[in-house]
Amino acid sequence: MRERGPLAGRYPAVATMVALALIPYLVLSAALQPVMPIISQQLHMSTEEINLAGGLANAGYALGTVLSVQLAQHLPQRRMLIVYATILVIGSVLAAAANGPALFITGHVLQGLCTSLLLIAAVPPLVTGFPLAKVRPTAVIMNLSIFGGVALGPLIGGIQAEANGWRPLFWVIAGIAAVALVLVVLTFQDVPPAAPDATRSPVAVVLAASGCVAAFFGATQLLTRKSLDASTLAPLTAGVALIGILLVQQDRAKRPLLTVRPMTSTLPVAGVLAAMSAAAASVSAIALIGVLLQDRFSPLRLGLVFLPEFAGAVITALVFGAVFATRGLHYFALTGMASLSAGIALVAASVPPSTTVALIGTTLIGIGVGASVTPALFIAGFSLRNIALQRVFAIVELLRAVSAFMITPILLYIATTVGSRPSDGLRTTLWICLGISVGGTLLAIALYALGGVRPPAPALQRWFGGEPAWDSPPLLTKVRRGAHRPEPPTETNAPTAF
Structure with missing residues (x-):
């Protein structure tokens, strides 16, 4: 008999564990802006070092999406979940107790890396490892945990900045991570590797690691140097190119780690485009609005301006x-x-x-993000067999993270260099955000139209039985001949129940 924790297989405990595992870094990613000057002053960190901490943490988050899939193939998945949660606690404690730049950067990078490791390792089994009746509440919990945490970040960061501190916030985050670790142990149910005979993919991991680190490093240099030179453009363009090479390499691989080829039909591509554009536009817009208002409001009042974003996230989670x-x-x-x-x-x-x-705008943005990104993710996931859900989530989260966290520094750089007044640059970049959002929407609609898609309802019973929840036609079916639907993945491994 396999080892089992006392709460193994109990949905409320497992769902709580997943939510608490995701919350720490997601809250911090939105709460850091108002407390960064305080951290910089107390830890004697330069502007470059504080930007580097955020950039490398985001790179770790993007990398973890690929690394988690690779490790799940060859190592016991639930045991690895304990490892990820333990390292998350260690990283959170290092960041909270840091007395200098090195410990803080190390701890924060571990927070970003382990959050995505936990996301990819824990969420798909929560979706597919319980009875069909639990899928709907899982989707709501996932939506609210991810976007609710991000939406509360500015207010939490504003409260902490108003108190002229930052360590209490980080210690609370460490405490939440510790509770998540306890729940990981209590809900433990030993399961084997997903596919121990699968081909190892070191090339994919190396491309993801080098691409994410280079791209995010180059993007953060824009915030520090505020100039377009070789030291900034070279890593940025090289990183983006490496991520592109990763997708091409996985598309052509005989036994790929990521399910790129099966996702090149109409509905998955439309879903990924919507998720990417929504993430890029929303994260950048919130950052730009914060810059617009930071001179007019105290950190606490600025956080309250963003509070309606959380209300929007709650509303959309329920409607979802x-x-x-x-x-x-x-x-x-x-x-x-x-x-x-x-x-x-x-x-x-x-x-x-x-x-x-500002209040109305942030409310609409909160509703928009909650109603677009997670639904788009499931639109992609339902187009493939449920055994591929972990890999689908990995691709979507990788591209979403790159879009959101890399484009924001670029737009902040543009905001400081365009126009004769700061407000001119901020207005220009907000219109760019609008262009990203509208452009992604129109492209997704066009893909539906050119694919001849009439939006279907997901056949969840069929999906749980191992088949796609709907048929997704090839891209541009109406305008090309000889289109063939990509073959679904042939792997037999499935995320195992918790």
Whole structure:
């Protein structure tokens, strides 16, 4: 008999564990901006070092999506979950107790890396490892945990900055990570590797690691140096190129680590495009709005301006649960993109925005993000067999992280260099955010139209039985001949129940 913890197989405990494992870094990623000057002063960190900490942590998050899939193939998945949660606690303690730049950067990078390791290792089994009736609440919990945590970040960071401190926040985050570790142990259920005979993919991991580190390092240099030179452009362009090479290499590999080829049909591509554009536009817009208002409000009042974003995330999580198993899932994602675009346009049209405009704008952005990214992720996931869900999540999260965390520094750089006044540059970059959001929406709609897709309802029973929840036609079916639907993945491994 395999080892089991006392809470193994109990859905509430497992769902709580997954939520607490994701919350620490996601909250910090949005809460750091107001406390960064305090951290820099108390730990004697230069602007370059504090930007490097954030950039490398985001690179770790992006890398972890690929690394988690690789490790799951050859190592016992639940035992690795304990390892990931333990390292997350260690990283959180290192960051909270840091007395200098080295410990803080190391701890924060471990937080980013382990969060994505946990996300890819824990969320797919939570979706597929319990009865069908649990899929809907899982989708709601996942949506609220990810985007609710991010939406609360500015307020939490503002409260901490108002108190002129940062360690209490980091110690609370470490405490949450410790509770998540305890729940990982209590819900332990030993399961074997997903595919011990699968081909190892060191090339994919090396490409992901080098690409993410180079791209995010180059992006953070824009914030530090505020100049376009070889030291900035070389790593940035090289990193983006390496991530592109990773996708091409995996598409052509005979036994790939990532399911790139099966995701090149209409619905997965549309879902990925929507998730990428929504993430890039929303994260950048929130950062730009923060810069717009930071001179007018105290950190606490600025955090309160962003509080409606959390309300929007809660509303969309509940509505998401209602439309999750219907054809309304597709229209819900479209509505989210429209709401995101409306929120950005409202703020961009009234730079500098009044408090009322900022509150309405952040509400619409919160609704937009919650109603677009997670639905788009499931649109991609339902297009393949459920055994591929872990790999689908990995690809979507990799591209979403690269889009969100790499584009933001670039737009912040543009905001400081365009126009004769700071407000001119900020207005320009907000319009760029709007262009990203609207462009992603129109591209996704065009793919549906050119693929001849009438938005279907997911056949969840069929999906749980091992087949795609719907048929996704080849890309551009209506405008090309001889199109063939990509073959679904042939691997027999499936995420195992918790």
